[in-house]
Each structure stands twice: as structure tokens, then as C-alpha cells.
Amino acid sequence: MSEAVNVAELFGKNVFNETVMRQYLPKTVFKKLKKTIEDGAELDPSIADAVAHAMKDWAIERGATHYTHWFQPLTGITAEKHDSFISAPTSEGKVIMEFSGKELVKGEPDASSFPSGGLRATFEARGYTAWDCTSPAFLREDAIGVTLCIPTAFCSYTGEALDKKTPLLRSMEAVDEHALRILRLFGNATAKRVTPSVGPEQEYFLVDHEKYLQRKDLIYSGRTLFGAAPPKGQEMEDHYFGAIRERVAAYMKEVNEELWKLGVPAKTQHNEVAPAQHELAPIYEQANIAVDHNQLVMETLKKVAGRHGLNCLLHEKPFAGVNGSGKHNNWSLTSDDGINLLNPGETPHENIQFLLVLSCILKAVDKHADLLRESAADVGNDHRLGANEAPPAIISIFIGEQLEDVVDQLCSTGEATHSKTGGTLKTGVRTLPDLFKDATDRNRTSPFAFTGNKFEFRMVGSSDSISSPNVVLNTITAEAFKEAADILEKAENFDAAVHDMIKENLIAHRRIIFNGNGYSDAWVEEAEKRGLPHLKTMVDAIPALTTDDSIKMFEEFKVFTRAELESRAEIEYEAYSKAINIEARIMIDMAGKQIIPAVIRYASVLADSLGKVKTACPAADTSVQEELLVEVSEYLSDAKVALAGLIDAAEGCAAMEEGRDQAIACRDKIVPVMSALRAPVDKLEMIVDKDLWPMPSYGDLIFEV
Ligand code: ADP
Numbered sequence: 154m155s156e157a158v159n160v161a162e163l164f165g166k167n168v169f170n171e172t173v174m175r176q177y178l179p180k181t182v183f184k185k186l187k188k189t190i191e192d193g194a195e196l197d198p199s200i201a202d203a204v205a206h207a208m209k210d211w212a213i214e215r216g217a218t219h220y221t222h223w224f225q226p227l228t229g230i231t232a233e234k235h236d237s238f239i240s241a242p243t244s245e246g247k248v249i250m251e252f253s254g255k256e257l258v259k260g261e262p263d264a265s266s267f268p269s270g271g272l273r274a275t276f277e278a279r280g281y282t283a284w285d286c287t288s289p290a291f292l293r294e295d296a297i298g299v300t301l302c303i304p305t306a307f308c309s310y311t312g313e314a315l316d317k318k319t320p321l322l323r324s325m326e327a328v329d330e331h332a333l334r335i336l337r338l339f340g341n342a343t344a345k346r347v348t349p350s351v352g353p354e355q356e357y358f359l360v361d362h363e364k365y366l367q368r369k370d371l372i373y374s375g376r377t378l379f380g381a382a383p384p385k386g387q388e389m390e391d392h393y394f395g396a397i398r399e400r401v402a403a404y405m406k407e408v409n410e411e412l413w414k415l416g417v418p419a420k421t422q423h424n425e426v427a428p429a430q431h432e433l434a435p436i437y438e439q440a441n442i443a444v445d446h447n448q449l450v451m452e453t454l455k456k457v458a459g460r461h462g463l464n465c466l467l468h469e470k471p472f473a474g475v476n477g478s479g480k481h482n483n484w485s486l487t488s489d490d491g492i493n494l495l496n497p498g499e500t501p502h503e504n505i506q507f508l509l510v511l512s513c514i515l516k517a518v519d520k521h522a523d524l525l526r527e528s529a530a531d532v533g534n535d536h537r538l539g540a541n542e543a544p545p546a547i548i549s550i551f552i553g554e555q556l557e558d559v560v561d562q563l564c565s566t567g568e569a570t571h572s573k574t575g576g577t578l579k580t581g582v583r584t585l586p587d588l589f590k591d592a593t594d595r596n597r598t599s600p601f602a603f604t605g606n607k608f609e610f611r612m613v614g615s616s617d618s619i620s621s622p623n624v625v626l627n628t629i630t631a632e633a634f635k636e637a638a639d640i641l642e643k644a645e646n647f648d649a650a651v652h653d654m655i656k657e658n659l660i661a662h663r664r665i666i667f668n669g670n671g672y673s674d675a676w677v678e679e680a681e682k683r684g685l686p687h688l689k690t691m692v693d694a695i696p697a698l699t700t701d702d703s704i705k706m707f708e709e710f711k712v713f714t715r716a717e718l719e720s721r722a723e724i725e726y727e728a729y730s731k732a733i734n735i736e737a738r739i740m741i742d743m744a745g746k747q748i749i750p751a752v753i754r755y756a757s758v759l760a761d762s763l764g765k766v767k768t769a770c771p772a773a774d775t776s777v778q779e780e781l782l783v784e785v786s787e788y789l790s791d792a793k794v795a796l797a798g799l800i801d802a803a804e805g806c807a808a809m810e811e812g813r814d815q816a817i818a819c820r821d822k823i824v825p826v827m828s829a830l831r832a833p834v835d836k837l838e839m840i841v842d843k844d845l846w847p848m849p850s851y852g853d854l855i856f857e858v
């Protein structure tokens with residue numbers, strides 16, 4: 154048995170949270186800061202010094218030596234540069250510990266090496282990090298010691314966003330403003346703020362670290378680029394929710410403890426569908442904190458794995474043939490007076506406010522389906538979306554039986570008079586309780602599913618930041634709310650106007666609702682008939698960022714400027730090309746230096762054996778050796794031809810100018826040749842003596858953790 158943990162004591166231990174602030178800050182400063190954090194009021198710069206001193210005292214008492222502005226550049230992960238608290242030594246050779254308001258509020262990392270998509274040429278490399286007080290500072294404990302981490306936004310000299318945080322905060326302000334207008338229309342005079350709530354479910358794989366080190370593909374790209382299917386995969390469905398193995402359990406325990414200390418409300422853990430695949434879900438929080446916390450979750454999953462001789466793979470598709478990993482982004486809108494705008498209540502047909510909100514979201518998602526799809530695009534996710542394990546690459550909305558019935562009533566007769574109820578579920582066993590059934594079953598195949606009082610966006614990749622999906626959800630919803638409020642605020646007869654608007658929205662955007670099987674081919678055809686966009690790959694999705702509709706909307710709500718959108722598109726094309734090129738080079742390396750030599754060794758073992766047997770016993774049957782030799786030689790020459798093709802393709806693409814054309818070339822010229830090389834190699838792995846095969850197999854990796 155492992156040690157007992159006092160979670161209540163542990164939780165938030167390393168966070169500069171309200172309790173700490175109350176204790177360390179002068180009352181007036183505390184009040185001002187709280188006003189900014191809670192009501193979104195402008196930050197009063199005069200409090201910066203007092204806050205900095207308090208943070209420093211608290212951090213140093215806890216053993217901190219350094220502080221860092223922690224930010225989220227467009228690499229999708231976090232970045233930091235550490236500064237120690239020490240001042241210049243005094244004449245007696247002593248130092249004191251210093252941290253000023255100026256250092257808290259503004260940082261200036263040398264920004265030239267972060268992707269900026271042309272927003273900032275390297276010669277004008279200035280970039281600033283700005284303190285984001287809405288997300289609490291925290292202490293990180295690791296081999297470096299204790300570091301005070303200050304969440305920040307990262308902008309260029311000219312104020313353009315160079316990160317994932319700034320647009321998120323902007324989008325939260327946009328949806329806040331227009332959601333409040335909707336609440337006011339329904340007579341709510343008390344709410345001061347509406348915030349998006351987000352709960353991201355994080356999937357990941359664990360493999361043994363020693364085995365990981367023997368796989369160059371895992372080391373360099375986070376996924377296997379070769380590998381024959383093991384005798385058993387996930388077909389028995391015995392891993393999903395299965396009992397958690399001891400080694401993994403010890404790992405999960407430590408992950409939870411680390412996260413709790415950081416104030417991340419880790420809640421659920423279980424085994425996922427694929428062998429060696431697991432999931433962690435926190436309790437939902439306001440969007441910007443959820444985004445920060447998800448970064449901490451990913452970082453912690455990786456860090457703690459190292460302490461257990463494990464390696465955590467966050468890639469969307471580490472192994473072919475078994476499920477990949479995603480991130481379900483649960484999203485809702487909550488007011489500070491406790492109303493979840495997405496809560497339909499018991500009788501949705503009577504809940505006009507909910508129906509308006511629902512119809513606005515249907516409109517928003519239908520109108521900007523391409524953008525929502527784009528927000529989940531990353532290189533690894535191309536292997537998942539549309540591959541019968543994750544949602545298709547087509548955006549549609551599942552609203553469930555109960556709401557679909559209400560929508561039907563509204564669209565056909567113009568009136569909704571009743572809501573279906575769930576009733577009770579009879580277990581048929583006297584000793585078991587009867588359960589209240591939800592009014593709606595689940596649909597796992599839908600990319601955007603209404604699940605009771607929130608939408609669950611299931612397309613997001615497991616390694617990706619959840620910022621972009623939430624920026625899009627917040628902004629498209631803000632737009633739909635604004636359009637509704639502009640009309641309804643002027644209506645003479647509000648009841649009639651809102652009724653008409655709900656009906657109009659539903660009729661106009663009904664095509665986006667799909668409650669059937671999203672994995673079926675029939676749906677792909679049906680979606681095309683409905684005119685829904687089907688953007689199969691990341692490269693197909695990127696243009697959605699810079700359509701006229703997208704630019705107009707993002708500029709109107711001050712979330713992105715045209716230049717920022719164009720730069721992001723450019724960065725994504727580059728990221729795509731670079732990732733594919735790296736994968737190609739890894740395959741070239743592994744095939745040329747490890748696999749082909751191993752196969753040649755095996756062929757010579759076969760040839761030796763053939764010669765020896767023939768000499769020793771001319772009458773013996775050597776057909777097995779001969780057949781194997783022929784087979785191995787054939788696959789070997791296929792592999793060699795494909796390898797030469799891959800070298801050509803990779804060189805050709807690398808020589809191109811960066812941008813969309815290069816990304817398209819990588820997708821169309823490199824990716825197919827990678828498959829052509831993999832196919833004979835995977836066949837060879839099934840033939841060649843295991844002792845000669847130069848790396849652990851799929852079976853070794855996913856069944857022996
Ligand atoms: P489900 O069973 O529908 O997947 P869970 O209760 O397992 O839902 O929750 C999944 C995630 O959704 C968790 O992170 C949870 O905190 C989050 N969640 C629950 N309610 C909401 C909500 N109203 N808004 C946003 N996220 C939510």
C-alpha cells in the first residue's frame with residue numbers, strides 16, 4: 154500500500170491563490186486585484202509593486218530561487234526563461250532577493266526564435282510578455298529547484314498576439330459582452346459576467362522508457378513510423394475501463410498529487426480503449442485557467458512518467474491499428490450569478506432562453522464549421538479524424554432525442570408543447586435500485602455533442618493546446634448572440650420576435666444537426682448533400698482561417714486582426730511541412746541504418762543455413778529457407794525502392810519555399826511514399842528473427858508496460 158494523501162491539504166499548495174493573496178497583500182491591493190480577476194476590470198498598474206513583493210515573499214518562503222514569465226507561443230506548448238531573484242552583489246559581497254512590479258508586469262524574452270508567421274522579422278525581434286493576473290501564479294518544483302511561474306500573454310512590439318493566450322482572453326471578453334445582452338433581454342439584471350467553462354478530457358499512452366529509447370521514431374516524432382500489428386490489439390475490448398495495473402496506478406497517483414499541488418482539479422482517471430492508453434479529466438474551470446491547466450497536465454504527465462521509468466506519449470496516433478488519442482473539450486457558458494446558459498432544465502420546450510441560446514450555437518457552428526474544424530487541426534490529428542475511431546472531419550452537432558424532438562415541433566408547427574422525458578431504467582433485479590434515465594442517450598461518433606448542459610467538442614488532438622478551439626467557440630457564439638441581441642433589443646413584441654428568431658435559426662441551420670452514426674460512409678455522402686464542409690487534412694483546413702467571413706468576424710470582435718490570422722495560417726503550413734519532413738527523415742534514417750542492415754543479416758543467416766544444410770545433407774528439404782530467402786529479398790527490394798523514392802520526395806519538398814504549396818507537396822508527395830516504405834518493412838518484421846529485429850515491436854511496447 155502506498156502512503157495516504159491528504160488531498161485537502163495538498164490542493165493548491167503551490168498556487169498564489171485567493172487565500173495566499175489575502176494573507177500576503179494589503180487589503181486595498183487585494184480588493185483591486187480581485188476586481189480585475191473576477192469582474193474583468195482594468196488592471197490598476199499602481200498595485201504591481203505590492204503584488205510583486207507579496208509573490209516574492211511567499212515564493213521565497215517556499216524555497217523559490219527563480220521566477221519566470223510562463224507563456225504559450227505558437228508552438229502549441231509553453232515557454233519560459235528563468236531569472237533568479239538575486240540583485241547585484243553589494244560592496245560586502247552579499248545579494249538581496251528582489252522582484253519588482255515592473256518585472257512582474259512585463260517581460261522581454263528574446264522573441265526572435267518563436268514562430269511569428271512573418272509578423273515580426275528577426276531583426277525587429279522585440280516581443281513582450283504581459284502578466285495575466287486572471288490565471289494564478291504558481292510554484293513549480295523540480296530538479297531545478299522551486300520556480301515562481303507567472304502566467305503571461307506574449308505580444309509583439311506592435312501589439313500583435315504571438316501566442317495562444319491573448320486571443321483567448323479577447324474571445325472571452327467578446328462572448329461575455331454579448332451573452333450578457335441575451336441574459337438582460339430575459340430580464341436578468343444581476344449577472345455581471347458570463348464566462349466560458351471548459352473541462353478537457355486528456356488521453357495519453359504510456360510506454361516503458363527503456364523500450365522507448367530503442368525507437369528513434371518515438372524519440373524524434375512521438376509516434377511509431379514502422380511496426381507490424383501485434384497478435385492482439387484492442388479487439389477484446391478488455392482494456393477500456395479495465396483494472397489499472399500497479400505500475401500505472403503508482404504513476405497516476407503521483408500525477409494527481411503533483412496536479413493537486415498546482416491547483417489543477419484532476420478528477421477522473423481510467424484505462425482507455427487501446428492497450429497502454431489512459432485518460433485523465435479535471436473538473437471544469439473558466440476557459441483561460443482550463444487552457445493553462447491543460448498545459449500543466451500535459452507537462453506533468455510527461456515529467457512524472459520519467460520518474461517511473463515510463464514515457465508518456467501525447468501524440469494523436471502513436472500506433473497504427475489501435476485507437477489514437479484526443480482531447481474532449483467540454484464547453485459551456487456560465488454567469489457569475491450561477492446560470493449555465495446551456496442548461497435546458499427539465500422541460501426544454503418551455504425554456505425560451507435556452508432555445509434561443511441553442512439556436513444561436515447551431516447557427517454559429519453551421520456558419521463557421523470550417524473554422525471549428527480548423528481549430529482542431531494538427532499534424533498528428535490527420536491520422537485520427539475520419540478514421541473510424543475519432544469523429545469524422547465533418548462538423549455536425551448531436552443534440553439528442555429530446556432536443557431533436559423539440560426542434561421538430563418548432564420547425565413543423567412553430568410551437569413546442571412538450572419534452573420527452575427519460576423515465577426510469579428498470580434493472581430487473583429486485584436488490585438494485587431503479588435509475589432515472591437521462592432524456593438522451595450518448596453518441597460517441599459526433600464531433601460536437603450536446604451532453605446535458607454542455608457541448609463536448611471531440612475533435613481536438615491530444616497533444617494540441619485547447620486554446621484555439623475555445624477561441625473559435627467563444628467568438629462564433631459571440632457573433633450569433635450579437636446578431637440576435639441587435640434585433641431583439643429593438644423588437645416591439647419581444648415574445649413574438651424571439652419565437653420567430655428561434656424558429657428561423659433552427660430552420661436555416663438544421664442541416665448541421667446529425668444524430669446518426671458519424672463513422673458511416675453514408676454520413677459522408679449525406680453531409681456532402683447537405684453542403685457541409687469536409688476538410689480531410691490539416692492542409693485543407695488551414696484556409697478557413699483567412700476566409701472573408703473569418704477575417705470579418707474576428708476583426709469585428711477584436712479577437713484577431715487580418716495580419717494575425719494570416720500569420721497563424723503561415724505558421725501552420727510551416728509546422729505541417731516541418732513535421733512531415735522530420736518524419737520522412739526519421740524513416741530514411743531507420744530504414745537505411747537499422748532495418749535494411751538487419752534484414753540483410755537475416756538473409757545471410759538464411760543463405761548460410763541453406764548452404765550448410767545442403768552440404769551436410771544434400772537430400773534434405775531446404776524449401777523453407779529458399780522460400781523465406783525469396784520472400785525476404787522481394788520485400789527488401791520493395792523497401793529499397795520506396796526508400797529511394799522517399800529520399801527524393803523529402804529533398805524535393807525541403808527545397809521548396811515555405812508556405813501552402815510546400816505543405817501540399819509534403820502531403821501529396823511524401824506521405825504516400827512513407828506508407829509505401831512502411832508496408833514492406835512491416836511485412837519483414839513478421840518474417841525476420843525477432844532477435845535480429847533492431848527495435849521493440851508493437852507487442853513489446855503496448856502490452857508490456
Ligand atoms: P461526460 O460523462 O459527459 O463525459 P463527465 O462528467 O465525465 O461528462 O465530464 C467530462 C468533463 O466535462 C469533465 O472535465 C467535467 O468537469 C466537464 N464538465 C462537466 N460539466 C461541464 C460544464 N457545465 N461545462 C464545461 N465542462 C463541464
Ligand code: MG
Binds near residue numbers: 481
Ligand atoms: Mg466525456
